[in-house]
Amino acid sequence: MATASDVAKAAGVSISTVSYALSGKRSISATTRDKVLKTAEELGYLPHASARMLAAKRSQIIAVTAPLHQDTDHTVHMQFAMEVTKSARECDYDTLLLVHDDAMEGMRRSAGTALADGIAVLDVDADDPRADLARGLDYPVVFIGIPHDTTGLICVDLDFEAAAALAVDRLADAGHASIGLVSHPRITMDRGSNFPLRFLEGFERRCRERGIAFAVAYPEATSARRAINELLTALPGMSGLILNTGSEVAADAVPALGARGRSVPDDVSVIAAGAAYSTERFAVPLDTIPLDAHASCAAAVDLLVAAIDRGEREPRTVLIAPEYRDFDSVRRAGVAEDVSQASA
Amino acid sequence: MATASDVAKAAGVSISTVSYALSGKRSISATTRDKVLKTAEELGYLPHASARMLAAKRSQIIAVTAPLHQDTDHTVHMQFAMEVTKSARECDYDTLLLVHDDAMEGMRRSAGTALADGIAVLDVDADDPRADLARGLDYPVVFIGIPHDTTGLICVDLDFEAAAALAVDRLADAGHASIGLVSHPRITMDRGSNFPLRFLEGFERRCRERGIAFAVAYPEATSARRAINELLTALPGMSGLILNTGSEVAADAVPALGARGRSVPDDVSVIAAGAAYSTERFAVPLDTIPLDAHASCAAAVDLLVAAIDRGEREPRTVLIAPEYRDFDSVRRAGVAEDVSQASA
């Protein structure tokens, strides 16, 4: 490979002039700059990454840690890892994947060896040990997800509580007084996985605030049948359903309601909230409050880059406001009867 | 962070002695080595990654390119990316994710700047442009998947043709003379995605060799219904079925057969081949010829590391022999009648 010194010789200037011409960090006459750029182009010059890192004291690499629990949703993870990568590239950073059994070791290593300039943490648990590690590290770390104790941390996530409240409001506004929630499997909740808990809290609080009867079910594996049955037992008059669960269970919800003689949206209005998947190909497309990987990751990378490049390290939690996508799976309560009578 | 120079001072030796004590590349007395190791430990010394890269002319980083087509299976991808990462760590390499729109640019950049020491290429198409790029790069590249023209390339993959033959043989040996194949969606085939084509070829060839009647269907989206219907139209007496398709379609195959009055395995024997998913939780667990991400990735990383560390760059294609996992979803042809009569 051609080096900066080769370019300097060929262009008849000094090495530092080459560096400044390419980086633009000092003014260089247009003539010289063009000559350097042209020569660099001709020689196919690309700066040696390690040399640049060493001299600039910056690797332009962001590490991404994604510990994989057995109940983790690979699709969602991959989406987040990719979105971080894309956003990072836009800021001229590459991403290093850290997916060992020991995420802590990876974080310590990338900080200690200056392999990466900062770390993006995915799949955050409520009592995530990586939070303590980050606090002790004096090193830019951004959490995509929110641990219980956010002291000293920078965190980004969809505002799941607001998303839950938004979903409840939609149904309540449409006159539904009895709402079920299909949440995540017990194993996920028990692990203290963060966002399902926040969603659940938001859901329960808003239901109470608005005097709505509610029930919650925790599905197992990929079927919604049992969860739906439980909800219908607890709330025989359930006319609103919120799904904050994996794509397979969510996709199974409409068939599961169908098996109990309820059609969507005539008998039950349904909203998929905090959904990382699209409901367009579901048996009945559902109103959705999306979990937008792009938005979260872009925000996270921005914060991380600000911390790295501009030293902006003040702890803070950024909650991304939920959006509502209407696919007509919510109907006014009471209107249902007319429709079913009409079609019966 | 402590530097090698700090350690040297504290231990009362020279910098080069520190380096040799830690790397073991020259003999160092036990006394000195222990003193250095102890001091390094105490100071929490970790070698600066960029400095090491620059001096050693090696980054200990492997780039992973995974272009994402819209029909790509994220779950499978993530699995492969992670397996590459795990295997790489065992050889003391980290992995850089390259998932831009322009995979070519990423490859060129990591080679040109010496950011990575080599590249693992995922999701290979038959006429993948990255093949030509790799040929022109003079840089270690390993393909996990097999393009049409493998000249000059190092490739690793499951032996899909052998897997297809193995599946056909199992069914044929059990007396099934009429076998259907559910392949991948047309869009995937048309893109020239590589392994479905190889599987298809292996399937057709072996069926012909053994005089088996066969038919192939290409599903759409996530349902198997149409594909199953097509196969039953083409082969009314179909008693064997091979699934070389995504997990959702595969999971839907047994219900789809059920909808047509066929039960598994009594009426139809079924094998999931080249499956990156587990069939354990399917309505009926299926005999499986797994697509083992770990095996492929471990082999690929070994080849890549050999190419980087030991200069072993001879082109070659490594096909991983298929394995058969029996879950009792294949029965002898003709036995089916007895069973169904008995239970009827």
Next chain:
DNA sequence: GCCCATCGTCGAAGCGCTTCGACAGCGTTC
């Protein structure tokens, strides 16, 4: 008891880049 091989350690030369200070050349300013 001398020579040579071996072992253990050190100093110094880079790796290829960024960046700082210096300074020549030129146009302003009074």
Next chain:
DNA sequence: GAACGCTGTCGAAGCGCTTCGACGATGGGC
């Protein structure tokens, strides 16, 4: 026209590590 400030360029000093050659010390062979 002397003093001044700009602009554009250069040289050199690192960044922290690896690695090569050198060399004193030790020990075995004769």
